[in-house]
Amino acid sequence: MPLGPTSSAINIQANSITEAVHNAPRTPTNITIHPVALFSILDHYLRRTDSQDRVIGTLLGTRHDNEVEVRSSFAVLHSETDEQVAVDMDYHRTMYELHHKVNPKEVIVGWYSTGSNLNTYSALIQNFYSQETGPHQAIHVAVNTGVVEGEEAGVKAYISSPVGVFPKPENCVFVPVPVELRFHDAERSGLDLLANTAQASSSTSSQPIADLEIIERAVTSVSEMLDRVLAYVRAVLAGEQKGDPAVGRYLMDTLGASTDDLEKGGFNSSLQDTLMISYLANLVRSQAEVSSRLALAAAS
Structure with a gap:
C-alpha cells in the first residue's frame, strides 16, 4: 500500500545514509603515548596506598x-573492593576543566590502569569513559609495572566492544590495539x-651532560x-650474507641521492644564498666607507 502524505513513516534518503556513514567516528587502529603521560602513570602508581592493587x-x-x-594524564581517585568499585567523578571533571584551561586542544581520549587484570570493574569504568569521549570510542591503556612475579613490564592498549543482543555496561570485550x-x-x-641512571650500578643519579658531549x-x-x-653491504656484495630486499630499498631511499641531484638541488640553492649574503655584506661595507670619507671631507 502506498504511503500517503499524512503517513507517520520516516523518509530516509540515500544521501543521508552516505553522509552519516562518512561522518561516523572511526575506530582507533593505532595509539601513541608520549613519555610525559607514561611517567605520570608510573608516578601515580608509586604514590598509591598499600591497600590499592591498581590505580x-x-x-x-x-x-x-x-x-x-x-x-598527558592525571590521576583519578577510586576505591575497589570485591563487592563494588567507586570512582570520584566530580574530581575527574574538575581536573579535566583545569587541564583544559592550560591545553584547550587536549580532550579526554580514555583512561589508564596499572596491572594486566581486565575484569568486570574494568568494563564498568570503560562504560563511564565511553560517555565522556562520545561519540568517539574510549581507549584503555594498561601499564604493567612488572612488580608481579612472572609478568613482564609493558604497555598495552584496548578498545571495547559490547557483547550480547542487549549489552550491559559490565559486559564487553577488550580488543587489543597497537600502541607505541x-x-x-x-x-x-x-x-x-x-x-x-636506571642501568647504572650505583644508586647515585646521573647529572645532565653538556651540549658538546651530547653532540x-x-x-x-x-x-x-x-x-x-657498510659491513652489511660489503658482506652482501661478497656473497657472505643473503641480502634483504626491504633493507636494500630503505638504503636506496635514504642514500640514493646522486651527485648530480645534489649539485642541481640543495647545494646550488645554499650556494646562491651564501653568495647573496656575501654580496650584500660587501655592499654595506662599501657604503659605510664612502659615508665615512664624505663625513671626513665635510669636516675638513
Whole structure:
C-alpha cells in the first residue's frame, strides 16, 4: 500500500545514509603515548596506598583520523573492593576543566590502569569513559609495572566492544590495539639520562651532560651505524650474507641521492644564498666607507 502524505513513516534518503556513514567516528587502529603521560602513570602508581592493587586515571590527547595520540594524564581517585568499585567523578571533571584551561586542544581520549587484570570493574569504568569521549570510542591503556612475579613490564592498549543482543555496561570485550611510545627530538637527552641512571650500578643519579658531549655521543652513534651498514653491504656484495630486499630499498631511499641531484638541488640553492649574503655584506661595507670619507671631507 502506498504511503500517503499524512503517513507517520520516516523518509530516509540515500544521501543521508552516505553522509552519516562518512561522518561516523572511526575506530582507533593505532595509539601513541608520549613519555610525559607514561611517567605520570608510573608516578601515580608509586604514590598509591598499600591497600590499592591498581590505580586508574584519565588520558588526554588528540585524535587524527583513526589514530589517538596520548599526550598527558592525571590521576583519578577510586576505591575497589570485591563487592563494588567507586570512582570520584566530580574530581575527574574538575581536573579535566583545569587541564583544559592550560591545553584547550587536549580532550579526554580514555583512561589508564596499572596491572594486566581486565575484569568486570574494568568494563564498568570503560562504560563511564565511553560517555565522556562520545561519540568517539574510549581507549584503555594498561601499564604493567612488572612488580608481579612472572609478568613482564609493558604497555598495552584496548578498545571495547559490547557483547550480547542487549549489552550491559559490565559486559564487553577488550580488543587489543597497537600502541607505541613516541617522543620528540628535544626529549631524547632527558630519556637517555633516565635510561643511563636506571642501568647504572650505583644508586647515585646521573647529572645532565653538556651540549658538546651530547653532540659527541650523537656523532659516535651515527658513525657506528654507518659502520654496521657498510659491513652489511660489503658482506652482501661478497656473497657472505643473503641480502634483504626491504633493507636494500630503505638504503636506496635514504642514500640514493646522486651527485648530480645534489649539485642541481640543495647545494646550488645554499650556494646562491651564501653568495647573496656575501654580496650584500660587501655592499654595506662599501657604503659605510664612502659615508665615512664624505663625513671626513665635510669636516675638513
